Amino acid sequence: MDAYSNLLARSREISLLSNTANVLMWDQETYLPPKALDFRSDQLAYLSGQIHKLTTAPEVGEWIKAAEDQGFAADSDEAANIRRWKRTFERETRVPTEFVERFEKEKTLAREQWIDARKHSDFSKFQPSLERLLGFSRQLADFWGYENDRYDALLETYETGTSAAELKAIFDKLRPQLKALYDKRQAQDRPKVELRGVFPESAQAAFNAEVAGAIGYSFETGRVDTTTHPFCTTLGPRDVRITTRYHEDVFGTSLYGVLHEAGHALYELGLPEEKFGAPCGSPISMGIHESQSRLWENQVGRSKAFWKHWYPKAFRHFPDLANYSIDEVTAAMQSVQTSFIRVEADEMTYDFHIMLRFELELALIHGDLEPAGLPSAWNELFEKSFNLKVPDDARGCLQDIHWSFGGFGYFPTYSLGNLNASQLMAAARREIPSLDASLESGEYAPLLKWLREKVHRHGQKYDPQDLMRLATGEPTNPDHHIKYLREKYL
Amino acid sequence: MDAYSNLLARSREISLLSNTANVLMWDQETYLPPKALDFRSDQLAYLSGQIHKLTTAPEVGEWIKAAEDQGFAADSDEAANIRRWKRTFERETRVPTEFVERFEKEKTLAREQWIDARKHSDFSKFQPSLERLLGFSRQLADFWGYENDRYDALLETYETGTSAAELKAIFDKLRPQLKALYDKRQAQDRPKVELRGVFPESAQAAFNAEVAGAIGYSFETGRVDTTTHPFCTTLGPRDVRITTRYHEDVFGTSLYGVLHEAGHALYELGLPEEKFGAPCGSPISMGIHESQSRLWENQVGRSKAFWKHWYPKAFRHFPDLANYSIDEVTAAMQSVQTSFIRVEADEMTYDFHIMLRFELELALIHGDLEPAGLPSAWNELFEKSFNLKVPDDARGCLQDIHWSFGGFGYFPTYSLGNLNASQLMAAARREIPSLDASLESGEYAPLLKWLREKVHRHGQKYDPQDLMRLATGEPTNPDHHIKYLREKYL
Numbered sequence: 001m002d003a004y005s006n007l008l009a010r011s012r013e014i015s016l017l018s019n020t021a022n023v024l025m026w027d028q029e030t031y032l033p034p035k036a037l038d039f040r041s042d043q044l045a046y047l048s049g050q051i052h053k054l055t056t057a058p059e060v061g062e063w064i065k066a067a068e069d070q071g072f073a074a075d076s077d078e079a080a081n082i083r084r085w086k087r088t089f090e091r092e093t094r095v096p097t098e099f100v101e102r103f104e105k106e107k108t109l110a111r112e113q114w115i116d117a118r119k120h121s122d123f124s125k126f127q128p129s130l131e132r133l134l135g136f137s138r139q140l141a142d143f144w145g146y147e148n149d150r151y152d153a154l155l156e157t158y159e160t161g162t163s164a165a166e167l168k169a170i171f172d173k174l175r176p177q178l179k180a181l182y183d184k185r186q187a188q189d190r191p192k193v194e195l196r197g198v199f200p201e202s203a204q205a206a207f208n209a210e211v212a213g214a215i216g217y218s219f220e221t222g223r224v225d226t227t228t229h230p231f232c233t234t235l236g237p238r239d240v241r242i243t244t245r246y247h248e249d250v251f252g253t254s255l256y257g258v259l260h261e262a263g264h265a266l267y268e269l270g271l272p273e274e275k276f277g278a279p280c281g282s283p284i285s286m287g288i289h290e291s292q293s294r295l296w297e298n299q300v301g302r303s304k305a306f307w308k309h310w311y312p313k314a315f316r317h318f319p320d321l322a323n324y325s326i327d328e329v330t331a332a333m334q335s336v337q338t339s340f341i342r343v344e345a346d347e348m349t350y351d352f353h354i355m356l357r358f359e360l361e362l363a364l365i366h367g368d369l370e371p372a373g374l375p376s377a378w379n380e381l382f383e384k385s386f387n388l389k390v391p392d393d394a395r396g397c398l399q400d401i402h403w404s405f406g407g408f409g410y411f412p413t414y415s416l417g418n419l420n421a422s423q424l425m426a427a428a429r430r431e432i433p434s435l436d437a438s439l440e441s442g443e444y445a446p447l448l449k450w451l452r453e454k455v456h457r458h459g460q461k462y463d464p465q466d467l468m469r470l471a472t473g474e475p476t477n478p479d480h481h482i483k484y485l486r487e488k489y490l
Numbered sequence: 491m492d493a494y495s496n497l498l499a500r501s502r503e504i505s506l507l508s509n510t511a512n513v514l515m516w517d518q519e520t521y522l523p524p525k526a527l528d529f530r531s532d533q534l535a536y537l538s539g540q541i542h543k544l545t546t547a548p549e550v551g552e553w554i555k556a557a558e559d560q561g562f563a564a565d566s567d568e569a570a571n572i573r574r575w576k577r578t579f580e581r582e583t584r585v586p587t588e589f590v591e592r593f594e595k596e597k598t599l600a601r602e603q604w605i606d607a608r609k610h611s612d613f614s615k616f617q618p619s620l621e622r623l624l625g626f627s628r629q630l631a632d633f634w635g636y637e638n639d640r641y642d643a644l645l646e647t648y649e650t651g652t653s654a655a656e657l658k659a660i661f662d663k664l665r666p667q668l669k670a671l672y673d674k675r676q677a678q679d680r681p682k683v684e685l686r687g688v689f690p691e692s693a694q695a696a697f698n699a700e701v702a703g704a705i706g707y708s709f710e711t712g713r714v715d716t717t718t719h720p721f722c723t724t725l726g727p728r729d730v731r732i733t734t735r736y737h738e739d740v741f742g743t744s745l746y747g748v749l750h751e752a753g754h755a756l757y758e759l760g761l762p763e764e765k766f767g768a769p770c771g772s773p774i775s776m777g778i779h780e781s782q783s784r785l786w787e788n789q790v791g792r793s794k795a796f797w798k799h800w801y802p803k804a805f806r807h808f809p810d811l812a813n814y815s816i817d818e819v820t821a822a823m824q825s826v827q828t829s830f831i832r833v834e835a836d837e838m839t840y841d842f843h844i845m846l847r848f849e850l851e852l853a854l855i856h857g858d859l860e861p862a863g864l865p866s867a868w869n870e871l872f873e874k875s876f877n878l879k880v881p882d883d884a885r886g887c888l889q890d891i892h893w894s895f896g897g898f899g900y901f902p903t904y905s906l907g908n909l910n911a912s913q914l915m916a917a918a919r920r921e922i923p924s925l926d927a928s929l930e931s932g933e934y935a936p937l938l939k940w941l942r943e944k945v946h947r948h949g950q951k952y953d954p955q956d957l958m959r960l961a962t963g964e965p966t967n968p969d970h971h972i973k974y975l976r977e978k979y980l
Contacts, residue, residue, distance in 0.1 A: 016536045019529070024513055035710045036729035039509070039766075043726075046506045220525045236533075239526035276529075 003066035004078060006059075007085055008278060014054050015277030019236055021047045026233050026241060030225045041108030048104040049097050056093045064089060077280045080461045084279035091156075095143040103136045107405045114404035121394035123375050126404070130371040133406045134364055140406075141365070151365045154409035158286040159416065161463035164362060167412050170419070171355050174478040181482065182348050185336050185489050193332040197320025201246045201254075207317040208244065208258040211310065215296060215444045217242075217262040221269060229343075229401060230257035232264035232293075237276040240265040251318065252333060256297050263296030264289055266448060270456030279460040286410065287476070288455065288464050290417020291424055298347050298418075299425045299484070300439065300447070302333050309442035336489060338386045340395040348489055351418060352385050357400070357411040365408055420468060422481035424455070427472040493556035494568060496549075497575055498768060504544050505767030509726055511537045516723050516731060518598075520715045531598030538594040539587050546583040554579060567770045570951045574769035581646075585633040593626045597895045604894035611884035613865050616894070620861040623896045624854055630896075631855070641855045644899035648776040649906065651953035654852065657902050660909070661845050664968040671972065672838050675826055675979050683822040687810025691736045691744075697807040698734065698748040701800065705786060705934045707732075707752040711759060719833075719891060720747035722754035722783075727766040730755040741808065742823055746787050753786030754779055756938060760946030769950040776900065777966070778945065778954050780907020781914055788837050788908075789915045789974070790929065790937070792823050799932035826979060828876045830885040838979055841908060842875050847890070847901040855898055910958060912971035914945070917962040 001009070021044055028040055054060075064086050072078035110129035117126035141153035151164045208224065220238075227243040234240045242265050244257030267289055275281025283289050300306055311326045321329065336346050342353040360377060363369035369377055378397040379390040390396040402410045428450050429435050438446050454471040465475040491499070511534055518530055544550075554576050562568035600619035607616035631643035641654045698714065710728075717733040724730045732755050734747030757779055765771025773779050790796055801816045811819065826836050832843040850867060853859035859867055868887040869880040880886040892900045918940045919925050928936050944961040955965040 013536070016533050020510060020514065020533055020537070023517055024510065027513055027517065031713060031715075033709065033711050033713055033729050033731075036726050039726035039728065043506050043510055046503070047510070219523065221523050223521060223523055225521075236526050236529035238529065239523050241523075 002070065003063040004070055004072070004082070006063045007067055007082070010054060010060060010063075011081075011085065011279070012277035014051055017047055017051050017054070019234065021051070022233050022235050026235060029227050029229075029231065030243065037108070037112065041105055044108060045101045045105040049101040052092060052095070052097045052100040055088060056095075056097070060085070060089055061093070077275070077461065081279045084460050087160075091144045094145065095140065099136075099139070099143070103140070103406065106132055106136060110406075111401070111404050114398070114401065118394050118398040121392040121398065123393045123398060126398060127371050130374070130403060133403065134371060134408075137406045137408050138365060138367075149366075151362055151409060154365065155412070156409075158407075158410050158413050159464060160285055161465060162285075162287070162416075167358065167416075170476060170478060171358065171412075171415070174351060174415070174419070174481070175355060177478065177482045178348070178351060178485075181485055181490065182336070185348060188490070190331075192335060192337070193324075193328050195251045195321065195324055195329065195332050197249075197251065197318065197323065199248055199251050199318050199320065201248055203317040204246055204248075204254045207314060208255050210313065211255065212258050212262045214442055215259070215262060215266070215300070216448045217265055217269075222265055224258060230261050232261040232268070234268045237273045238269075240268045251321070256301060259301040260293045260297040263293035266296070266451070267292040267456055270448075270452040271459050272457055275459060281459050284458070284460045284462070284467060285464040286413035287416030287420060288467060290414050291420030292417075292451065292455070294414075294417045295421040295425060295451075299421055300444070302347070303439070303488075304330050305436060305440040307333065308440055334489065338388060340382075340388065340390060341399055343399075347418070348485060349386075351415045354411050354415040356381050356385055358415075360397075361403070361408045361411065416464075416476060419476050419478050419481045422484040423468065423472050423474075423477060424451070425484070426480045427454075492560065493553040494560055494562070494572070496553045497557055497572070500544060500550060500553075501571075501575065501769070502767035504541055507537055507541050507544070509724065511541070512723050512725050516725060519717050519719075519721065520733065527598065527602065531595055534598055535591045535595040539591040542582060542585070542587045542590040545578060546585075546587070550575070550579055551583070567765070567951065571769045574950050577650075581634045584635065585630065589626075589629070589633070593630070593896065596622055596626060600896075601891070601894050604888070604891065608884050608888040611882040611888065613883045613888060616888060617861050620864070620893060623893065624861060624898075627896045627898050628855060628857075639856075641852055641899065644855065645902070646899075648897075648900050648903050649954060650775055651955060652775075652777070652906075657848065657906075660966060660968060661848065661902075661905070664841060664905070664909070664971070665845060667968065667972045668838070668841060668975075671975055671980065672826070675838060678980070680821075682825060682827070683814075683818050685741045685811070685814055685819065685822050687739075687741065687808065687813065689738055689741050689808050689810065691738055693807040694736055694738075694744045697804060698745050700803065701745065702748050702752045704932055705749070705752060705756070705790070706938045707755055707759075712755055714748060720751050722751040722758070724758045727763045727771075728759075730758045741811070746791060749791040750783045750787040753783035756786070756941070757782040757946055760938075760942040761949050762947055765949060771949050774948070774950045774952070774957060775954040776903035777906030777910060778957060780904050781910030782907075782941065782945070784904075784907045785911040785915060785941075789911055790934070792837070793929070793978075794820050795926060795930040797823065798930055824979065828878060830872075830878065830880060831889055833889075837908070838975060839876075841905045844901050844905040846871050846875055848905075850887075851893070851898045851901065906954075906966060909966050909968050909971045912974040913958065913962050913964075913967060914941070915974070916970045917944075 024040060024044055024047070028037070032040060064082060067082050068086075070078075072082070106129075110133055113129040114126050117123060137154060138150065141150045144153040144156070146153040149164045155162060155164060155167075205224070209219070212224070213219075222240050222242065225241065225243045226245060228245060230242070230244045232240065232242045242258065242261035244254045244261065246254045267283060271281050271283065273281070307326055307330045311321075311329055314321050324332070334346075336348045338349050339345055342350070342357075345353055356378075359381065360369065360374065363377070364371070364374070374397050375393050382388065382390050382396065428447060432438075432446055432450060435446060438444075455467065458467060462470060468475050514530060514534055514537070518527070522530060554572060557572050560568075562572070596619075600616075600623055603619040604616050607613060627644060628640065631640045634643040634646070636643040639654045645652060645654060645657075695714070699709070702714070703709075712730050712732065715731065715733045716735060718735060720732070720734045722730065722732045732748065732751035734744045734751065736744045757773060761771050761773065763771070797816055797820045801811075801819055804811050804819075814822070824836075826838045828839050829835055832840070832847075835843055846868075849871065850859065850864065853867070854861070854864070864887050865883050872878065872880050872886065918937060922928075922936055922940060925936060928934075945957065948957060952960060958965050
């Protein structure tokens with residue numbers, strides 16, 4: 001075999017193992033018996049170590065050198081794959097396998113500490129874990145290396161080719177405009193619509209399945225399970241599973257969980273199957289991934305057009321909805337209200353939650369903030385941003401899972417996702433004149449086709465900002481999101 | 491590290507991988523989306539290959555030689571582990587890893603062919619797969635090697651240290667006595683009791699959980715899911731999961747599925763946890779494994795003592811049971827009736843199903859029967875054994891999954907399990923005078939404690955027949971089973 005074929009075979013071998021790890025993690029979140037966690041963390045640590053060994057074996061470096069001389073055109077998939085493999089190889093060879101295994105084991109156990117701490121709203125139960133994870137993460141960044149900002153090394157994992165400085169510039173542009181919009185909306189003092197009733201879990205599941213099917217998520221290649229925190233995970237090229245959560249007295253929670261996670265799944269399932277396991281068959285970044293989930297959840301799912309189509313169908317599942325008009329249901333799905341919890345935040349206030357986390361995790365990684373000081377720093381910044389006093393750490397700095405797996409650098413991709421979603425949707429509207437008509441009649445195929453063509457099929461061929469340029473004509477620009485929010489909410 | 495420690499570490503590494511494969515297989519049986527099978531079979535084939543490489547690496551052979559010279563006492567756990575590792579190493583080094591991977595891939599796909607064939611009761615859909623699997627199995631036996639009988643090489647996988655000749659001797663002793671018992675019972679012409687009613691799935695699940703908990707199966711270290719074919723699988727030292735199936739118009743199916751599989755699970759969970767991943771922490775054979783499942787299902791679960799305790803509790807779950815007396819319920823659970831399907835067979839006729847399969851698979855492995863001739867050979871032998879005409883292959887040679895994974899040599903262990911269960915129970919009765927009293931009051935801890943002491947805790951320290959000798963004073967002897975059946979059914 002030539003060097004390129006060897007690299008491709010190795011990449012697929014790693015994919016067999018990493019998708020196996022995904023099965024173990026999916027099972028851990030859904031069905032693992034309580035006392036089985038310890039062995040599961042050993043299994044995941046072992047698989048991480050194996051993946052790391054296969055990624056950094058000396059022959060991979062030799063294959064990369066040889067493959068670069070095989071003469072692939074600079075714009076070919078092969079050349080793109082080689083560039084990604086090289087980047088990963090260079091980063092990962094600087095990290096000892098033993099470190100990877102220890103970090104992985106620490107993550108699984110830290111997660112339990114975090115769950116316990118959040119349950120009791122007691123930060124001290126999580127602080128030792130957080131200190132260790134922060135230490136691991138800073139060390140990892142140092143292994144990987146960076147030019148100006150240690151945070152950039154971590155961000156690279158989630159948003160390749162993007163820097164903290166670029167994010168800051170985007171947020172500095174977004175913040176005042178968003179604040180102005182929010183203040184205007186609040187000044188309107190709209191009446192709050194609450195949909196009261198009982199929405200049985202089984203009816204929610206049936207309705208969600210109908211909606212998921214309509215947007216293109218098939219149960220032939222996926223499934224929906226129940227977890228405290230909804231997520232999407234890829235277990236194979238035809239196996240992308242999502243989860244959601246149910247509240248029988250709240251309409252919408254499980255539906256928007258499904259729409260969001262199905263958005264992620266449609267991206268994964270839209271990657272070219274024949275390239276599965278290679279970079280050009282893999283998603284490029286979390287900022288692009290989140291653009292897909294937020295697009296289906298918010299741009300599509302929280303629109304008037306959506307409820308125009310689904311409101312009459314929802315009756316078959318939920319008799320209690322009949323007490324409310326289509327406008328009331330739409331208004332309830334578009335309510336704006338500051339709150340403590342990020343995952344419950346509406347579209348207008350969501351990005352304030354992200355900017356707060358970005359600021360704090362920058363300080364943690366830079367060493368300007370110690371874990372012991374996190375709760376007071378969080379609470380202070382939260383009050384400044386939201387004009388609300390945080391009642392306890394469960395509704396404050398303990399609410400999110402991300403830091404418990406050392407996911408520093410993850411949060412800002414949510415906002416990138418929001419901005420990218422608005423920008424992609426604006427481009428789709430320009431290019432598909434009948435788009436809004438089709439959405440009003442519940443036809444989602446034209447939109448999905450456009451997203452597959454412009455985003456999904458490229459895999460990791462282009463860096464995220466290049467992909468945005470190709471799809472929309474410019475890199476991430478908050479103006480589209482501001483325009484979208486203004487038109488929808490004011 | 492010394493050689494023994496290296497072997498132990500390797501054994502645990504293999505256990506991490508094989509238990510990972512078990513997660514993939516559990517998921518395949520329970521929740522895998524339909525189109526995901528192909529990639530799953532690639533993953534399982536890859537893991538099989540990795541396990542095989544780790545098992546047969548040259549350093550393992552060197553460690554075994556060196557460990558034999560470390561001076562462990564012949565009756566120590568260490569010496570027993572080394573013997574098992576050596577046996578496995580010698581067998582597996584004779585099989586090329588590439589063969590293992592191809593066979594594994596074939597098994598996953600053959601299973602689908604079998605499902606399809608059985609669904610349509612069309613043997614021709616399965617015949618090509620069966621031919622390939624038989625070819626693989628015969629070749630595997632030749633790789634492994636054998637003295638007299640190619641079948642013995644395959645049997646070794648399921649019942650180490652036992653030969654086809656020994657099985658034949660046991661069956662030759664069992665067959666006429668069992669036939670005589672059955673004829674006597676039929677001559678009694680007892681009225682058939684059928685429990686009519688609706689037994690909702692959720693009520694069955696709740697009752698089953700109560701019973702499973704009472705015999706010692708905890709949901710902290712296990713779970714019960716739903717599958718067409720009940721099974722038990724080990725995913726970790728504290729993660730042994732079972733499945734069952736529900737018929738809302740039949741009382742008992744799901745309960746006996748749970749009792750049977752929980753019996754397997756109690757064996758796995760009774761193995762010494764600190765030895766998990768080493769031979770002395772692993773089950774010794776299927777004949778011993780089945781003795782545990784059949785013991786809880788039949789000796790315990792189909793007894794008068796069982797229903798004396800559980801009949802009053804069952805009302806809380808099943809109002810329809812109130813139409814029947816305790817004796818009628820017990821009689822329904824002890825009905826005897828020839829039937830086409832092995833898994834539905836009662837205790838008296840079950841072993842006839844096994845003896846038929848044993849005869850046929852011997853002929854297949856010996857080359858005296860070709861797959862094309864299987865349906866007619868099956869039907870002929872079935873009519874001879876049961877005096878019933880097989881209506882179709884779904885109720886004939888396509889009913890069982892075993893041959894679809896190349897499991898030749900598996901079936902006879904079911905009968906060994908029945909015989910061992912009766913023999914173990916007889917020994918337990920001798921040694922625990924209050925046993926029957928405790929069973930009547932729903933106290934299962936004394937029995938479980940005895941089984942853990944006599945069977946579970948030894949892992950693979952002794953060959954199955956030696957273990958039977960230690961636990962009961964003699965090797966497998968059908969007399970105990972005949973005595974048990976006579977007392978219970980005549």
